[in-house]
Amino acid sequence: MKAPRTSGGLLRLIVLALIVLSVLVFVILLGPSRAVRIAAAASSHVLIDGFAESPGPHRIPVIDVQVDQSALDSLGADLPWSGGDAVRARLIANGVEHKARFRYRGVVTPSHYLGGKRSFRLNMKRSGPWSPYRRVNVINPKAHNLVNDHMACWVAGSMGVPVPMNEMVFTRINGQDHGVMELYEQVDGDFERNRHLWPRDVPVYKGDYPAIEGRTLPKGRTLWSNAAFWEYASDADSSDARAKLERLIAALQKDSLPMEAHRDSIAALIDVETYLRYEAALLVLNTIHIDQYHNQWLVLNPRTGRFYPVLWDALLLFAPPGEPLYYVNDAMSWWALRIPEWRLKRDRYAYEAMVRLHRQGDFDQELDAVIERIMPSVLADRNKYGNVTLLPEDVHRVSLAHVVGSLAGLRQGINAHWERTLQRLSSTEASIERGTELRIRSGSAAPLRVRWQGDAGAVMIDGQPIAPETDGDAFFFVLHRDLVPPPGGKDHPLVDRQRLEVRPLDARITFATGIPASLIVTNAITDEPIR
């Protein structure tokens, strides 16, 4: 059969040649990997997303914002530097217009201001549609799965960690669909009022990059080295809070005082229970996105007079897989890990949470519910934008395939992290020799609890006397593990991104009255007996 030589066939050939040429040009300009990723994202958006017809009504709130288009254009033309400039806006809810202030946001993260789905902040009146919240961020989710931060908030909130209100929403700006975004509360003096805990503003400090001055990106500062690096974010009187923050920062500095002195000073100024849950959440979320320089909040609890942290922009799985158990996010976490009983508490909180979230399936259940909730909106969203390469400026259209793939990746990644971490925490690898003395050796990470019934007696560990504790039924002590920096590593609260390793245990324990017959050794994190 002879192929017909028609003008249509020729046209097709020309178009094909142009496409190949354009790809070649981009391959040459951007490099093959980058060009292919951008092209694949764009083409999958065109080929896949258009098939989603009649996705059904939204099951997440719809944010309908009206902003003067010329004002919006002006702001958009000067991003990211216009991020601090707010313009008047109206938020439409149930046909009612609510006055608001609108500004774009994000200087450090290009996915906030590049591409067609720009993140913004709304300031509303207290009677606004998101009451009691007055200031909310509406951001383009950083991960393709859209729910990374939303789920991180949920995970940490379920662990008893203060988190901002976080909802998935579908946004419209000036009548145009803007797509699925993440709305979350801006932490400020209203934090406790928003939770119906306190009728007035409470002191709040923000630990982040300094505010932009001029048109340069700010440089990070080591927050825990100076109270002046913390920005006061409340209308409440700050005098007491400021003095406490200064004292807290002083207590975090490494000096010749014993660990116990630091511990007691810190405990008087920060809600240790909440802080350890927060530290546990960082481990559970596997994030290092909260660090010495940014993403920190401290709220002064007016009922206890102590600060508590708020989990902010944690990002699930932000850390590479396989980070050690004892990663130092910042000076506070250095002390939390250095004080053995605090570290044990953190590990127990993390372990309990992972058992609930992973082994009992709570996370998958919630993720399924969230997916079910956002799905009609994700299908309706033709404005998905995200980073398609590792380069921050490569914010391009992405498709439903990216969302689906990323969701699967999130599920798989977090489950793998939890499985690995649970194994590390619950390892019962130890050798126990009973003779005239008890010798316990272990190469795994978990501290061990030695427990017996009967007489407390005199107990010595490696020749040092200790005072056993009692829980009413029995006596016990915990063999905490020593943490050491890796070879060449530094061991200081203010050093960035430290990892601490667990030194192998080799303890010789003597009991004045001989080794009690009822003695058992358990993993102090999981309470599982060592066999």
Add this chain to the structure above:
Amino acid sequence: MSRSARGRSVGPLPWIAAAAVVAALFFLLLRFVDTDHLAGRWPLGIRAAEVDAYAGALEWRMDSTAARAERYLISSAAGQCPTELTGAGWSRHWFEADGFGDSVRVRRLRTARGGFVLKFNRNEPFHAQRHIVLVPATWQSIRAKYLEIIAEDLGLQTPEVSFVRVIACGRDLGLFLKEERIDADFLEKRGLAGASLAEQGHLARRPDHLFPAFNGDSTAQRMVNAILESAYDDIVDGERGVLPYVIDAGPASSLALMALIEHGQQAFANEHLLAYDWSRGRLVPLYRHARAVDEEMPRQQRMLDALTATLREPLTREAIRAGWLRLADESWRLRERFAAMDRAWLPILSEGGSLRMVQARAMQMQEELIGRERLAQDPLEQLDAALVRYAGGGAFAPARAANRYWPGAEDERILRSIADRTRAFVRGDTLVFPRGTYTIAEDLTVPYGHAVVMEEGARLEIAAGASVMVQGPLAVRGTRRNPVFIRPADAQAFGVFAVVGDGSFDVRIAGLQMSGGSEARMNGVYFSGMLAVHGAATTVLENCIISGSGGEDLVNVKGGLVELRDCVFEDGFADLVDLDRCIGSVSGCVFRSGRADANGDGLDVSGARVRVVGCAFERMMDKGISVGEASQLLVMDSRFEGNRLALASKDLSVAYVSGNTFRDNGIVFGAYRKKPIYGGARVMRYANAYEGNTRDQEVDDLSAVVARDTLEEATLRMFE
């Protein structure tokens, strides 16, 4: 095989014939098929609206009626019509309806599209309502009426739903569902005066749903948060919770049933309203139909909160089962009420459409709400869900209610420790104060259900600011010669001596001489009276002398039967005796004021029916007797002397006055509306003696003082 490539033209006739056949089939279907079938669910994704559209065009049953809804007319300044309002703020308009006309404030309803909130002037409420909410109505809005009926039947406080036609700026906006907004006035009309209103959401991921949101009442907020935190801790620890002492099982179970009936699987997806009743220290669930809930929403994790937690209480669970069974047994009664509502409202709501179709659909709606199939399901199975306190709940623990008392296993020990501390003794389950002096150095809460007996000669000296609260029967056994004394321990006022009951026991106080107290908040209850009795079945005071308080009332009795005999009440800072929502009598008592700085009433009666016989009201700086809030009062053979106003009847109250002497008073009778949500009042004046009074009466336009000759037998019987 070949076919012609040439197209064959189809003439107009086959087209017309085809259309006519289809139309005829539709007509026959819609004309003769029973509406119950037409109103049912259709296959192939055919929606009810499509059936209605066809029925509107083709069905010729001509069954629509010309029923008329009440009309609300809203007039506005040019360019200010409510429909043109887009913002969330208030604007002023002229409102007319049913003989009422006034300038009102209007704003868009924030929670439902197309709705409005109307706010009336405080002094000119509309049908005793300060705020009303108007939401565009369709025939489906009848569901809200059904829900109101069910809620009422379950004993919940709920606003009345009706339907009106709204005409704004000369344009007919159509039918609207009208209901009163739940506000302070709504609560007051339902016996919850002064209660604090709160909203409670139930989504586990929302930090603002951790605690109920009290709008602007930080005292209630802090106190309730602390109580609830204790309750949650108890639940987590698996202990017997304090919740039954905070929320009554009855209303809590009713609200859960309403949530289930209204929303099914989404029972706790929307927010609920609660009122904190300061007189009992209890949260009272209120019901209002939801304005918008997405029934298709996947089930969301539920917060352990003030309402959901009650679902774990055995008493509430029992009440839910019982309520559900009762609904099943007596659904015929509800259906009768539904039918009456259908007759009243469906002709209005079906405007322009087929009434029969709407009736059929309404029947299906009723079936979905309280149908046999629905009520055969286990309510608890549908309501039960895991409850969690997420969103950081573990971090915020407010200060726990350390000083609050809850019934529990410790009661016996507490009773004995009270006895040890005060040197009283315990006999059985009763705390007895025999003759002697007892110093109460700090707040004393007698455990729930335990009686207190004070023998003649007993003398309680209560420290400054401290209070005593009894939660069981109280017997004060003094006499005029050998009284029981309750006095301040030093020069400063103590708080209160109070009894809080659940309507199951009596308070009998004889020969008590009490002075030097004030008012107090204790265990979550606000006591306005130095001697306060809340919720006793019967309260009897005889031969008592109660005087010199620094609080709002000398004596305050709330609820139950009350009998005051041969007592002297004098020198209060404000009112002497305040009887709220009681039935009873006052006889042979003296009410007098010798203080120049006091400004109160002798006897203040609210929402009550009281007979006053043979009493004296002397030198009261305000009123001898003040009767308000739809009370009935009979005053006979009493003496009013030197009062600013001898007897005032207010707010829909009626006072029957016969055989009394009024001497040297500023004004003899007052009759007026004080609280705008009520109407005017009446004084029925029979034969009385009047001497030296400055003025006979002070009456407003809504009220009257009516002179009558003979006190009717029927009136006397009303007060027996």
